[in-house]
Amino acid sequence: MGDHNSDIMDFDSILDEIGEFGKFQFTNYMLVCLPVFFAAANSLSYVFTAAIPNYRCLVPDCDTDTEYYEDWVSIAVPGKTIKDNFVPLQCQRYQRNYSVIAPEWGAECNKEMFTTEIERCSEWIFDEGERTIVNDWLITCPENQWKLALVGTAHFAGIVVGSGAFGVLADKYGRKLIFIVCTVIMSITGVIQALSTNYEIFTLFGFLNAVGTSGVFPLAFIIGVEMVGKTKRDITGIVLNYFYALGEAAVGLIAWLCQDWVSIQLIVSAPPIVFIIYYWMIPESVRWLLAKKRNRKAEKIVKKAAKVNGVQLSDNILSTFEDSPNDSDNNLLQTPLKTQKVKPDMWEMIKEVFRSKVMIVRGLILFYNWATCAFVFYGLSLNSVNLIGNKYLNFTLVSLIEIPGYSMAWYAMNKIGRRLSLSGSLFLCGITCIGGAFVSEEAAWLTIILFLIGKMGITSSFGVIYVYSAEMLPTLIRSGGVGSMSTFARLGALIAPFVPLLNYIHPAIPLLLFGLVSVIGGFFILFLPETMGRKLPDTVAEAENLSENKLVRDVEMNNSNTPKR
Template structure:
C-alpha cells in the first residue's frame, strides 16, 4: 500500500484548503476560554454580611449603621463579621440598645451585599461563608465534564469519524452554554456546566485529529499550534468582555451564543481522508482528496489514486490496543502522565489569577497575551529541538516556577506575578507540545482513543486543581508546591519517549516502534530531496539530530 503521506505530498502539505480547514477548526477554540476559566470572573469576591433585617420589625426607624452595630459582631480589625451575627431575641429595642447582644450564630437569613454590583454567581447564589467552597467544587464538576468528554468522544471519533463528533460537540457546547445563563439554581448550573465541559473536551481532541491528519509531516505542528493560538486570543477577549460585562448571565450568553453561528459547518467541514482509508471507505476518501486538490489548484495523478486501497481491512482500534505492545503502552503511560502534569500546572496557575496580588482583569489579559507567543514559540522549538526535548524542558521549567513561588514572601506581588507569567508561558507551550506529540505518537486506528485517554488523565488533574486550591487555608504555599511537583518528575520521564519530528503518521498499531519510524524518516528525506531540493532535507535532518 502506498503511504498516505504520498497523497498529502501530491495534494500539498499545507495548501489553501488545509489553511482554510485549520481556520474553521480554530474558530470554536476562540470561545473555549469562556467556558474554561470564565467562572473566575463570575465569582469576584465582594463585601458581605449577614441579613439582620429581623431587628427592623422591632425598630423600623433604625439607620443602616445602627442596625449593623446592634446585630453584627466585629473582627479583630474592627470590621463587621461576614459570616456570623448576633442571635435574634424577643426583647424590645430599648433593652437591646441598653444591654447589647452576646450570643452569636451563623447567618440564618441569607446575606446582604452593600456594593450593589451587577448580579454575579457569588451574590445570586450566595457563594460565601459555608457555601464558598461550592465555587471550587463547581469548577471541579466542569472538569468532570471534560473527563467524561475525553472518555466518550475520543473512542467515538475513532468509530464514527472525526466530522460527526466535531459537529455534535459544537452544538452541545452552544446549546448548554446558552442554557446555563438562564438556570434558577446553582446545582442546575453545575449540571449544565458538566455537559459544556464534555463538549469542550470533544471539540479539542477532535480538532487535533482533523488538523494533523489533513496536513503533511513538516506542517503538523504548525497546523495544531495555529489553532491553539485562538485559545490565547480567546483569553484576551475574555479579559475585555469580563471587564465590560459584570452581569454573569450576560457574560455567559456572550461566550456561548456565537457557537451556534457555526451551524454552517455541517455543509463545509470535511471528514479525515486518512480515517476514511483505515475504515475501507476508499471512494469517499478519493472524493475529499480530489475536492481538496481542486481548491489547492493541483492534480493528484490518477495512477496514485488507484493505489489508494488498504492491503487488508484495518480493524477499529480499541482501548486495549494501547497496552498490548511495549512501545505503545510505554508511550501511553508516559504521555498520560505528561498530560496530567500539563493540566495541573496550567489550571493551577490559571485559577490562581486572583492570588497574585494584582487586578484580576489585568492579570487575565497578561496571561492571554503570554499564551500567544508561547504557542508561536512552539512552532520553532518543535522543529529545532524536536518533540522530546521540547516537551521535557518546558515541563521542567513550568514546575520549577511554581516551586520557586512557594518561597516568595506574600508582600512581593510583583515577583510572584513575574514567576507566574513565566510559569504560564512554559505550561501553555508544554500543553500545546503534548497535543502535537500525542497526535504523532498514536497510530490512526487508535489516535483518538489514545488522545482521549491522555485527555482523561489531564481532566483528572483538572478536577483536582480547584480542590487543591482549598488547601491554601492551611498554608498558602501548599497548592503551588503540589502544582509544581508533577511537572518536574514527568519532565524527566519524557526523555524516555521516541522522537517523532519529521516522521509520517502511523496508521496501524504494528508501525509504532522507533525502528520503523526511523526507516520512514530516511525514506521521506530521500523522496523529498528529489522533489523540493535541499531545504526540506535540512528540516527533516535537523529533527533527526535531536532524537
C-alpha cells in the same frame, strides 16, 4: 484496479499535487479554528460565573441600603487592611451593644454600638458591581465553597465522558458531522446553563456543556491535521492552541466588561449555534472518506480543492479516481485495502508491555507527568483570580501567556530534544511557582510575573508531552496509550478546582503545591530516553532500546525482565 485503489489510499501524494496548505485548506482550517475559540471560552467561563464576589454581613441597625462599601464597616465587621483598603470578613460581624441606642435615620453608626465579641450572620450585602451564582443562590461562607469547586470538577468530569465517546463516533460517522454535533451541544447546553434557576440545574448543564465542548478541540485538531501535508502538521496544531488561548483570554475580558454571570454565559455559548451552517460549508476529511471507501465524495472534494488552489490534477490522480469503486454504504465500516494486513495481536503486545519493567517505569513517569501538567495548567488558571490586583486582567494575562508557551515548546523540542524540553519546562514552572509563594504582598507585581512564567512553563510542558509520549510507545498501542494518558490527566484536572480553597489555610499553599509537583515531575523525566530523530518504535523491544544515555539505559535495562531481540 487494485493498484489504483492502493494509490488513492495515499492522500499525501494527492496533496503533493493540490498543495500541502493551499487556499482551500487555509480557508477551511480557519473555519474549524473558530469553534475552538468558543470551546475555550465555555471551558473556563465558570471561573467567573461561579466566582466569589465581594460580600459581607448585613448590619441591621446600620445598613439602610445595599451599599457594600460604607465608611463605618470596619467598626461593625472584622477584617483586614490590604494596601490601605479594608476587606471585611464575609460571614462574621461584631455583636450589637444594645445598651447604646441605634443612630437616627441617615446618621452613621459608631464604635460604641458594638462589642468585641464576634457572631455569625445569615444575611449579606453584596457588591453590586459583580453578580455570580453566589449572589443569586446564596452559596456563601467557607463551608459552602466546595459547591463552587464542584462546578469545575463537574466540568472536567464531562470532558472525561465526552472525549472518549466522540473520538469513537468520529471514526465511525465522520469528523465533520461529530464536530458540528459537539459544537451545537456546547451551545445549547451553555444557553440552558445561563437560564438555570438553581445550583443543581446549573451544575448539571455545566457537565453536559463540557461533554459537548470536549469534542470540539480534538476533532478540530484531527480535521486540521488530516487536510494538510506532513510538513505543515506542526503549525496547524500550534495555531489551534493559539485560538484556544485567545478564547480563554476572551472570557476574562467579557467578564471584566459584563460582571454578570448570565450575560457572560450567554455571550460565550449562544454564538456557536451558527456553526451548524458548517454542515454545508466545510468538507469532510478526505482521509476519512478514503478510509471508508467513499471515493466519489473524496473525488469531489479533491477536485474542488485543486480548483480553489489553482492547480490542475494529473491524469494519474484523475484516472485513479475514475477506476475506483463507487461509494457503498455497505462498505463504510470496512478497513481500507492499504491497512488490510495481518497484524500482531494487540493484546499480546499489551501483555508484553506489562512484563517489561522498563516500560512500566516509563509508563508510571509519563502518567504522573500527564496528571501534573493538567493539574498545574488548570490550577494556575483557576488560581489567577486570587492574585492581588485586578482579577480579570490577571486571568487574561495568564491565558495569553499560553501563546509564547506553546511557541517555546515547538521551538525547544525541535532544538534541544523532547526530554530536556519537557524537564526544563517543568523545572521552570516549579521554581517560579515556589518562588512566587514566598514573595510578600507588597511586591505583588513580582508574584504576578513569576506566576506568568510558571504558566508559560507548564503550557510548554503540555505542548511537549503529547509528542514525547507518542514517540516512546510501540505502534500498535501508541494511539491507545496516549489516549489513556490523556484520560488519566483529567484526574489532575478534576482536583484542580479544589486547590483555591487552600487559600483559606494560607495563600502560599496553592503555589507551593503546584511548584513541588512540577519539580518532582521534571526530575523524573530525566530518567526517560530522548526520542528526537529516532525511528518510531514498532515493538516493545524497540521501545525499550530507545535510550541513548548510558546512565538512563543502564538503570532501565537492569530492571527489565523482557528478553531483548
